[in-house]
Amino acid sequence: MAMERFQIKPAVYFGTGALAALEELEGKRVLIVTDAFLSGCGLLDRVRAHLPGCAVEVFDQVTPDPSLTLVAQGARVLAGFCPEALVAFGGGSPMDCAKAMVEFGKSLWPGPRPRFYAVPTTAGTGSEATAFAVLTDTQGGVKYPLVDDALLPDAAVLDASLLAGVPPAVTADTGMDVLTHALEAYVAAGASPFSDALAEKAAVLAYGNLKDAFASEGESRAKEQMLLASCLAGMAFNSAGLGVSHALAHALGGRFHVPHGRLNALLLPHVIRFNAASPAAGIKYGHLAKLCGLAGNARALAAAVSRLRQALGLPERLCACGVEEGAFAQAIDAVAEAALQDRCAPSNPRAAAVADLRAILKEVG
Numbered sequence: 058m059a060m061e062r063f064q065i066k067p068a069v070y071f072g073t074g075a076l077a078a079l080e081e082l083e084g085k086r087v088l089i090v091t092d093a094f095l096s097g098c099g100l101l102d103r104v105r106a107h108l109p110g111c112a113v114e115v116f117d118q119v120t121p122d123p124s125l126t127l128v129a130q131g132a133r134v135l136a137g138f139c140p141e142a143l144v145a146f147g148g149g150s151p152m153d154c155a156k157a158m159v160e161f162g163k164s165l166w167p168g169p170r171p172r173f174y175a176v177p178t179t180a181g182t183g184s185e186a187t188a189f190a191v192l193t194d195t196q197g198g199v200k201y202p203l204v205d206d207a208l209l210p211d212a213a214v215l216d217a218s219l220l221a222g223v224p225p226a227v228t229a230d231t232g233m234d235v236l237t238h239a240l241e242a243y244v245a246a247g248a249s250p251f252s253d254a255l256a257e258k259a260a261v262l263a264y265g266n267l268k269d270a271f272a273s274e275g276e277s278r279a280k281e282q283m284l285l286a287s288c289l290a291g292m293a294f295n296s297a298g299l300g301v302s303h304a305l306a307h308a309l310g311g312r313f314h315v316p317h318g319r320l321n322a323l324l325l326p327h328v329i330r331f332n333a334a335s336p337a338a339g340i341k342y343g344h345l346a347k348l349c350g351l352a353g354n355a356r357a358l359a360a361a362v363s364r365l366r367q368a369l370g371l372p373e374r375l376c377a378c379g380v381e382e383g384a385f386a387q388a389i390d391a392v393a394e395a396a397l398q399d400r401c402a403p404s405n406p407r408a409a410a411v412a413d414l415r416a417i418l419k420e421v422g
């Protein structure tokens with residue numbers, strides 16, 4: 058075996074009352090990066106309550122799919138306030154925005170990098186444990202993934218009580234994203250025994266808890282387990298990489314603005330069947346299927362993902378996601394080309410040509 062490297066960066070705080078981890082920032086200058094909804098609904102007060110004696114500034118302008126313009130605006134706020142710590146609070150968008158703000162802010166502010174706490178309020182992106190941030194060029198309709206170890210948060214604070222009010226539809230979309238992270242990382246080209254351990258646990262937790270998390274109101278153990286699965290899956294794919302489900306979801310999401318997890322949910326079964334032609338991937342899918350209590354083969358795993366998607370009320374075709382048939386037919390070649398160029402495509406376990414990607418797109422169109 059050639060030399061490889063594996064690293065886990067963020068310290069992870071989890072369990073009841075995990076928000077108390079923020080109290081180690083007592084008396085510091087803290088910039089909170091979040092969105093207007095979280096800032097106005099009372100949840101932000103729970104974060105503030107754990108920042109005793111801190112000088113707190115809030116940047117709550119984050120919108121879904123953060124744009125380059127938004128990040129530049131946030132970087133100026135960061136450089137003006139000179140925080141000792143930054144708390145990214147929310148779903149994937151505030152976290153991605155905060156990561157990019159720190160990166161862009163370096164050129165505006167010569168001070169030391171602020172300590173970076175990531176506090177997720179959905180179980181989805183796993184962004185609290187990854188060196189990735191996805192930004193959108195709103196004018197060009199293109200998504201730019203930034204990848205750098207410097208983007209990794211120092212601490213991930215997993216407090217499941219923050220998920221109590223997440224609407225079921227969001228739990229469904231984001232939860233299917235978690236499952237896709239785990240399944241793609243497990244068979245990805247960069248997978249190792251270390252990332253496999255994380256991906257296996259993430260997949261079993263997500264597959265076993267997503268339906269109950271979707272059905273539960275308020276706080277629940279299922280939501281807590283999904284939050285752990287999300288972070289574990291983030292650690293797995295941060296090391297192993299992802300695959301063509303994500304490559305296609307990025308390409309489609311940049312054009313049609315369908316939620317990321319919903320796209321993965323409809324693509325994943327097709328991608329599993331495509332990848333299963335690779336013997337090594339087929340064996341791993343079979344092993345994972347067994348761990349999930351299914352028959353030990355890729356077909357059973359793909360079918361189970363489809364059944365789960367159906368149970369969550371998610372669509373199985375793009376046309377049911379508000380994508381107009383004519384517009385899709387016109388865009389399909391460009392989407393396949395863009396997916397091939399996406400940074401997630403090379404780590405897919407089976408090499409995919411444009412024709413393969415177009416065929417998968419036709420199956421979901």
Ligand SMILES: [Fe+2]
Binds near residue numbers: 182234238317321
């Ligand atoms: Fe994802």
